[in-house]
Amino acid sequence: MTLLIKNVRLESGYLYDQTFVTSTETKIVDVLIENGKFVKIAPTIEVGGAAVVDAKNQLLVPSFREMHTHIDKTYFGGGWKAPTPAIEGIFTRFKEEAILLPKQLDVAEERAHAMVRHYIKNGHTHIRTHVNVDPQIVTKHIEIAKRVLDSYQDQITYEIVAFPQHGLLRNGHEFLTVFEEALQMGATHIGGVDPALVDRDSGEVLKTTFHLAQKYDLAIDIHLHERNTLGEFEILQIVNEIERRSFKNEVTLSHAFAFADLPQQSLDNLIDQVAANNVGVTTTVPIGAGPITLPVKYMYDRGVKVSFGHDSLTDHWSPFGSGDTIQKLNQFIQRFGYIDEWHIGQSLKYATGGLTPLNEAGEQQWPKVGDTANALLVDAVSSAHLIARQCPISTVISKGKIIHEKEIELKGEFR
Structure with missing residues (x-):
């Protein structure tokens, strides 16, 4: 053409x-x-x-490149519904998903299509989506996401992260077998979430994650919500696994809130180790009462590839997603007080893969x-x-x- x-x-x-x-x-x-x-x-x-x-x-x-979303579990395309309070934190959501996601299976594909179309009209030509693999959903969401995204392959490129939302090891050997099956169904990445909190064994989770990534030649993208020194510890464990295994595939840290609240010397050391191992970081540019917004430009200037994502449009985790990356960039420049032509214009790179x-x-x-x-x-x-x-x-x-x-x-x- x-x-x-x-x-x-x-x-x-x-x-x-x-x-x-x-x-x-x-x-x-x-x-x-x-x-x-x-x-x-x-x-x-x-x-x-x-x-x-x-x-x-x-x-x-x-x-634009959407580098972190979940097209498989969303209210988008359906009626308004606000999330419920997470009384037990992330474990509240696990219990909720065990009931909610099977109920949503009949509309999951239709809503995934609605999300992809929304991203396209908002200027995205690439989508990386995390897709639940859990004891209730098993591989059903992987099948749906792959089918939906394949139908847009003449319009966009995509990546699928097989995401053990409810933990990798805590659900037993039978779940690991299911998870390995999911990794062979079109996944490009293996995911994870807060291994110290969720599985109570970050070392073993990360060893297993990297082992599976090497076995199936996959990249890695891990959700890390842990703050301060626990988050720092998990990130350093990931860096150690990369170095120990001479792991060459892409590794991304999603959210990585620890970068927002570490003392300066610890922050600089962590950034430098992450940059030296070519580890990327994806953030939604969250705004909250505590230190939660990552020092994006500072990290980028020290060599970390930082990208933006929306995480969700509206779902049982958050009602705030828009899929509008121009709005996301605007939120970013306001948060950091960038008002001049150079700082604002150069911020575009966080949404375009560095361009x-x-x-x-x-x-x-x-x-x-x-x-x-x-x-x-x-x-x-x-x-x-x-x-x-x-x-x-x-x-x-x-x-x-x-x-x-x-x-x-x-x-x-x-x-």
């Missing part, structure tokens, strides 16, 4: 007032896409046989000829404008194909 985007705005550099960035320079060009790749960028392009889109001076930015149109020095780095054409047309004049004013998306492009379009009123810089 050949797609020609005419009159599109690309970021080209920063304008400075002595030492600080005052605004983003842009240029209006034509962009040609063939076979899912950017193949030409020029002031004017004319080519026969192409589908033509007039961008009308809209900005082109990289598409920004301009690098930190203001040099144009995206799109380049040869890059995969995953992109959004947005009614904004810069990445900073997009995030700060939460400008709308008109067009979602995945591998060079338009997968969602919406007619919007174009206001440009006046939003």
